[in-house]
Amino acid sequence: MTILRRHPRLLGLAAVLLAAAFLLLAAASSGKATPPDAEAMPPPDSTEDFTRSALLRREIAPAERSGPAVVIPPKPERDPCLHCHIGGEDKGLWTPLARWTLFGGMGLVFAFGVYRSASAWITRTPWKPLTLRTAEWVDERYDISGPLSKALSKPVPRFALRWWYCLGGITAFLFVMQAATGIMLAFYYKPTPEAAYTSIQFIESEVRFGAAVRAIHHWAANGMILMCTAHMLRVFIMGAYKKPRELNWISGVFLLVITLVFGFTGYLLAWDQRAFWATTVGTEIAGSIPIIGDLALVFLRVGWDVAALTLSRFYGLHVIVLPIATLAFMGAHFLMIRRLGIAKPL
Amino acid sequence: MPESKTLDQQDTIPFYPDHASTEIKVMVAMTVIAVIIGVIGLLDPVGLGPPADPMDTPAHVKPEWYFLALYQLLKYIPKTAGVIIPIVLLGLIMFWPFLDRKPDASRRPQRVRFAVIAAGMLILIALTIWGEVS
Numbered sequence: 376m377t378i379l380r381r382h383p384r385l386l387g388l389a390a391v392l393l394a395a396a397f398l399l400l401a402a403a404s405s406g407k408a409t410p411p412d413a414e415a416m417p418p419p420d421s422t423e424d425f426t427r428s429a430l431l432r433r434e435i436a437p438a439e440r441s442g443p444a445v446v447i448p449p450k451p452e453r454d455p456c457l458h459c460h461i462g463g464e465d466k467g468l469w470t471p472l473a474r475w476t477l478f479g480g481m482g483l484v485f486a487f488g489v490y491r492s493a494s495a496w497i498t499r500t501p502w503k504p505l506t507l508r509t510a511e512w513v514d515e516r517y518d519i520s521g522p523l524s525k526a527l528s529k530p531v532p533r534f535a536l537r538w539w540y541c542l543g544g545i546t547a548f549l550f551v552m553q554a555a556t557g558i559m560l561a562f563y564y565k566p567t568p569e570a571a572y573t574s575i576q577f578i579e580s581e582v583r584f585g586a587a588v589r590a591i592h593h594w595a596a597n598g599m600i601l602m603c604t605a606h607m608l609r610v611f612i613m614g615a616y617k618k619p620r621e622l623n624w625i626s627g628v629f630l631l632v633i634t635l636v637f638g639f640t641g642y643l644l645a646w647d648q649r650a651f652w653a654t655t656v657g658t659e660i661a662g663s664i665p666i667i668g669d670l671a672l673v674f675l676r677v678g679w680d681v682a683a684l685t686l687s688r689f690y691g692l693h694v695i696v697l698p699i700a701t702l703a704f705m706g707a708h709f710l711m712i713r714r715l716g717i718a719k720p721l
Numbered sequence: 722m723p724e725s726k727t728l729d730q731q732d733t734i735p736f737y738p739d740h741a742s743t744e745i746k747v748m749v750a751m752t753v754i755a756v757i758i759g760v761i762g763l764l765d766p767v768g769l770g771p772p773a774d775p776m777d778t779p780a781h782v783k784p785e786w787y788f789l790a791l792y793q794l795l796k797y798i799p800k801t802a803g804v805i806i807p808i809v810l811l812g813l814i815m816f817w818p819f820l821d822r823k824p825d826a827s828r829r830p831q832r833v834r835f836a837v838i839a840a841g842m843l844i845l846i847a848l849t850i851w852g853e854v855s
Contacts (some may be wrong), residue, residue, distance in 0.1 A: 530733030532738040558844020579766045621818035651773035652782040663800045
């Protein structure tokens, strides 16, 4: 096949030669106008038809053989074209010429088509899946592969291949998990004192996998606080907060505080006795800060008591303000890590 | 200058695919843990206490475990001091990189920091447990 691949024209030539050989063979075999077994027949009679078809017809109706000399015209019970081929009747010059020209021409067109298809297949551009084509279409316009390959080829120092360097990443992953499960819970949760408790009962008993989603959200929240603290302790002990990473540390402290506020605001949303009184006590502690205590208390409770507005405020903080703040600080945190690299231990 | 720019080829591994595969394994492991928690949650839901009632103060009011240490502390010291201490501590933590600016020359400062952290965490855990059982 390699020779055909190198010279695609040879394939076409072979196809044409093959077609020509077939033509010759067919012409030679159809040249015999008389049937080969005509000699075995009885001697010709002037009144009888001795063509092959007539003899065949006569054998089908043997009673006629000894009958009168009058030949009953046969019924045209067979395909006349096939009949003429089998009988080898003389159709003259123009009918076979026209047929050979027509069918031979069609054969040549077919051979040419085979040749073109073969050469198009051999010289084709490699096939690409639709996903790759789409990626190339986007990349051609927005040049994503350049920055992406630069980001992916960034080397990771060997000293960072220890499990305690995972803690920050685990925290980030847990945040993503919290976002996903939190959105699912927000579809069903109602932040009013009348409906909050029953909507959570609805999530746990009626919503499909609602109890699973709530359990994941509950435990991942605790895990996030643990991992956040563990990451912070690791950075502190190893001294990774020192120059030039001061702002990294500060953004991390902000993220820890935001995570704790996440926990504090999320705890109230269940609106059961424990949540209500924990929030009452928690906001009371905030209210005992000197000078700004009352302001903080009123800001958190939206009034002097934990009530409907407290719940909607905590809900707004929990699902809108804190996620946006987390994303902002996280983005800054990650960009600074990319810029500075991982701190080298002693 | 960032250290990573001065690292040799031998001191690093490529992020993709060498390190990315490790990260994906960690993510898959965490997803598996989440699914296990979800299945346990289906069988035994997290649940709710009795509904909130502002008229009925329960005998033992407790915050979440991560505020329990502070809550326990506030029971035994004056309220103002108990509020100021965490705020000052947070401010100290926040600006610690500007207070401790000497680069580590040996392992000694690390050990000192580790000891401080260990002591602090022991106090914190003790307060939390005390708050939980009291």
